């Protein structure tokens with residue numbers, strides 16, 4: 001667990017909370033919450049190689065819509081690979097940095113990243129069952145909303161697993177979209193929703 005003492009934005013050993021950039025957002029406005037693996041990037045199963053990160057094109061217009069609308073874009077990602085001992089926060093930092101770089105190259109900007117390393121099958125201090133920060137629990141969304149002053153009821157969440165949708169529901173969101181590998185319907189609906197709410 002030596003890597004947890006590195007200068008990473010850890011609020012506790014298993015919780016990464018990172019501000020990206022220095023944008024200021026309207027208090028009480030909505031946010032776009034995004035799962036990462038399988039939603040922003042192709043899920044290769046515990047991604048641990050920055051060189052293998054490939055974005056899902058379908059998500060790009062959704063992030064761009066949120067950026068145009070002035071909504072904060074927040075990644076909320078379960079990273080049980082850390083609890084399971086597959087990799088450490090250093091690897092997460094490298095992979096996530098690559099995701100953010102590739103997004104920026106497409107004109108897509110993320111404002112906040114939260115990652116939860118806890119899992120019941122984990123080792124040492126990461127071995128926590130049903131941790132409040134691990135989706136389907138809403139902890140990461142609630143934490144981000146508290147820091148950003150977000151209106152959760154007006155926010156949008158996209159994920160590729162039922163746990164993502166459930167986390168959004170438990171956080172009080174009603175605009176929840178389940179991304180599917182073979183379809184862009186959820187992403188298109190989410191982008192339309194953001195445009196409709198924000199009037200852009």
Ligand SMILES: [Mg+2]
Nearest residue numbers: 035037038160
């Ligand atoms: Mg996922």
